[in-house]
Amino acid sequence: MYSGFRLGAMIVASFGFFTALAAAVSAEITVYQAPEAPKVQALKETPSLAPMVNAGQLPKVQDRLPQVPRVSVSGPKLSVGKHGGELRMLVTRDKDVRLLNVYGYARLVGYNEALEVEPDLLERLDVEDGRIFTLKLREGHRWSDGHPFTSEDFRYFWEDVANNEALNPAGPSQVLRVEGELPEVEFLDETTIRYTWSKPNPFLIPALAGARPLDLFVPAHYLKAFHPAHGVQAEIDKAVKAAGARNWAQLHNRIGNMYKATNPDLPTLQPWHNGVKPPSTRFVAERNPYYHRIDASGQQLPYADRFVLSVVGGALVPAKTSAGEADLQSRGLHFSDYTFLKAAEKRSGFDVRLWKTVRGSQLALYPNMNVNDPAWRKLNRDARFRRALSLAINRSEINQVIYYGLTLEGNNSVLPDSPLYKEEYRAAWADFDIKKANALLDEVGLTERNDSGIRLLPDGRPAEIIIETAGENTEEVDVLELISDSWKAVGVSLFTKPSQREVLRNRIFAGETMMAMWFGYENGIPTPYTSPEEFVPIHQQSYHWPKWGQYAETAGKAGEAVDMEKPERLMALYGDWLNAKSKEQKTAAWEEILEIHADEVYTIGLVAHVPQPVTVANSLRNVPEEGIYNWDPGAQFGIYRPERFWFDR
Structure with missing residues (x-):
């Protein structure tokens, strides 16, 4: 009964424990590791980033990636692609810029196409007795501005944000409470964090893998400047006034919300980084030069240089889609639009696919x-x-x-x-x-x-x-x-x-x-x-x-x-x-x-199982012919990794 953007306490997701996970299971410990990836001979520079690398404005690709990057494009249904182009999509309100974080689907752990749990931002996750979660980050992983992504980002969030009464009066998320008990959180080294409860927490992994994920970290290096415990008070007061905020806490919450993607200055770990502040009718997200995923040939993802969201009236989405103004579209389209869209396929150069919805009932x-x-x-x-x-x-x-x-x-x-x-x-x-x-x-x-x-x-x-x-x-x-x-x-x-x-x-x-x-x-x-x-x-x-x-x-x-x-x-x-x-x-x-x-x-x-129309530009590759269209689990396009979609032009 929950719609796509219901943002309440509901957490529904499929643990893939019983399936063929890349996990070694003992009597007490489940180890989540990514499946063995094909060997990558050499990393290749992204063409659109090469001028900045040559000018010394950006490190070389081998210095931008983690020591162990995630190899993302492999398997018989996926082709190694080419860099370039912009992926266009229509949305009906400027708040839908958050879809960059839904479809980008960079998560500590996430679902693959079979709805199995795999590490993503994490290199490894160890779960002992369902109550002790040890998170291992990727060595050398960086935020989109090049700053290291470390356990400090988790410590700052836990101690200075989640448990700060001014920023979060209700305290940490209910997902982090097991019968009212908050976890003991340890920051073991720069890349290792541990959460421990006295009883199992069956909700943590689905929350981390959700379409709107549970936050356990924020870019501490950016947000500290706006926090009285770390920043200069005079500078904080100046920023509060310039932003028209009530106080530092309101400003911090406003500029530090990773999910909403409304602050172009906030670093991200997603494949694209929004560069346009709302309100706007067009959001342009540029590639994250430090994104942690590569393909099997050594190319850094995403393939598309930009992800562009154009805001239009809801009633116009089918018409504009039929006119070829979107390379990938599902939201705003209904099964009743199918015949109309099919009639425009050849004229506008796209393919209409019907994906399976998996709600218990359509209505x-x-x-x-x-x-x-x-x-x-x-x-x-x-x-x-x-x-x-x-x-x-x-x-x-x-x-x-x-x-x-x-x-x-x-x-x-x-x-x-x-x-x-x-x-x-x-x-x-x-x-x-x-x-x-x-x-x-x-x-x-x-x-x-x-x-x-x-x-x-x-x-x-x-x-x-x-x-x-x-x-x-x-x-x-x-x-x-x-x-x-x-x-x-x-x-x-x-x-x-x-x-x-x-x-x-x-x-x-x-x-x-x-x-x-x-x-x-x-x-x-x-x-x-x-x-x-x-x-x-x-x-x-x-x-x-x-x-x-x-x-x-x-x-x-x-x-x-x-x-x-x-x-x-x-x-x-x-x-x-x-x-x-x-x-x-x-x-x-x-x-x-x-x-x-x-x-x-x-x-x-x-x-x-009411079919969901999905329109795909004829030149766009790696979009499944058949798929599951669902918010949680699935993040709609998220589990199919749009960073792997590429234009064959």
Whole structure:
């Protein structure tokens, strides 16, 4: 149910422990190392950087790379490319400049195309008992301005930022707290850092590998000048005034946010470095001359000299894409644009590819079990009512009419690509069965109807369900219109209420919505090691039980305590998963969680695997023909490493 840029506490990612990782596993220690790379005979200078090297303005390539660079381009599906060109993409708001850090996907550890965890910025990661994490940096690795990337960047972040009350009143991230316990952090030498908890922390690695990663470091050499503990106060005061900030802390947070990519002066470890300060309608990111990855022939990546993001209105993205104004495009494109884009392929010189989405459901209905209205709260909490609504949806019709029969029908659950998948999870209460749906609604007690055939609530009101949406695309409207037709057959009226995304969320959190339409579960391909938190009432962002989630997030200071048997069982199973010592124990917890969800139908899914159009310029190489398009895990294009995309011109 989590959209691409939901930036809350949700952490969903697939641990690749059980797959063929490049990891040596003993009884106690898991060692993450990159797969053995092909031998590189000699490093080659990047043509666009050669003039600066020859002029003495930039070190030679061998002096810019770590002692052990990451060899990135190898394998039968990837070709060694050529440097040059600019990779153009369209975005709909200037804040989307942060996509440079999403798609750049330089992470301490990250996922590869098989969703296996591999070191990236790290040369190696040792994990002992799931609670001791020893990070080994690459010797000689440098920030984009040439300054060494060392354990000092971690120490400064931990001691001077994360635990500084002025900069971070809430303290370090919840990901770094295991039952409230913060880690012991040791800075063993210039390239070795260790985090130790008394109990396992199963969330750290997925957070580090996320589309929006957990920060454990910042460029200390740059930010120290703006921190009273290290900088000159007079100079800090001068910078605060020039920036129009309230104080040094606000300035430090503003200029030091690596994810947002809004400060051209902030050094980066990503393949491209944004050089344009917002607001702007065009962001140009230049290659990072100290990027740590190379290809198998010894060329430093990225291949493209620049990554350019042009800001346009959302409605214009399909039209401008069809006109050939983007070399690589997905955001702002929907399946409904497919035929329009296909018609422009030859004229504008691009290829339209359909990648597989892996949400539990493309769209889902979320009956709010914490709704303020007592009559609707009682109905939404009744599994028979939720099952009836699910049975009264013709998913085959939605699949054929909206998606040309290309999707996977079923409820909001895990997908066949997941090792946890069982057909019965998706099939439960997902048949189109009007007779059974009517019988269930009669059993609930909704036996009286008005003159229009609409069932009446116990208080005499008609059963009119208002489904609220973010109103961001016509797909929602089209799907709800089909659902409305079939629900009438069971005596239920459906009304759609679109609003803005933030307004919708606030109404859900406040208990003002009886039902909402949103995306299905973000990660439909979990493994036993993936956190099942999307399926447990611990997050306010869970639109079917927001007040229970708020209660969990605030330790009982807000929201409502869980007061139903099955959701309480889900909480207990989540505890079992957290404390599980083996894959078998984690699998057992997951399976019972999925069984409960399938039978209780807390969310009503529709179809999954809706194809995502991806347009690729005909000259652009190394972009997969088929791929998984997902925020977490995947970072959309991130796991396919756009630094490896190159122009064959």
